[in-house]
Amino acid sequence: MAVQPTFAELLAKCQRSAVHLEMRDGYMLDDPNYLAWRNGERPVPGSRPEWAHPWYEMVGAVISRGGSVRRARIVSEPISDYVRFEYDTTDVCNITAGEAVRWLPRRQASDLPLPGNDYWLFDDGIVLFNHFDGEGNATFRDTSSDPAVVELCRHAFEAVWQRAIPHHEYRPA
Structure with a gap:
């Protein structure tokens, strides 16, 4: 079995585009940053935590390098506490880093063909699938460069991106 490249390695090699599709309503609920947010700590607008x-x-x-990083999140509404945390930290984390972020209410994604797992797609050539348990804890990652899988993920992301609402316009329910 070949050694899987890490996320950091794949992003470091990325030249043109990295896109990330998130489809869960909660991740790593023991994340210290999430727990601090749950305890009332909020990001200061314009800060760089x-x-x-x-x-x-x-x-x-x-x-x-002239590349772009885009992230789309498919979310249930009303949103979960974890998605509210993501929403509250998107400006100081993702946008400040240089990402473009959009949100798509899940009810608007019903007719879209989507892969079964969250993923990153790098330079339209390699997909990194993220696998989670029922509590949102990362269990493992695997990659694919199969042209059919890459095309499925590319098409799914672009379909979501077209419908999704830019971060600064999205008002979570």
Whole structure:
């Protein structure tokens, strides 16, 4: 069995585009940043929290090479606490890093063909699937460069992106 490249390795090699489709309503509910948010800590608009600095560096490297990083989130409404946390931290984490982020209410995605797992697609050539247990904990990742899988993920992301609402326009229910 071949060794799977890590997310960081794939993003470091990315030249043109990295897209991420998130379809769950909760992830890693024991994340210290989420727990701090649940305890009332909120990001300061315009700040660059220390915990996000590695993300700024990784995304910034793609942007500096002329690439783009886009993230689309399919969410149930009313949104979960975890999705509210993501929404509240998107400006200081994702947008500040250089990502474009959009939100699609799940009821507007019913007729879209979507892969069964969240994924990253790098340079329209390799897909990194993220697998989670029922509680949102990451269990493993695997990659595919199969042209049919890449095309499914590329098409799914673009279909979601077309319908999705830009972060600064989205008002969660």
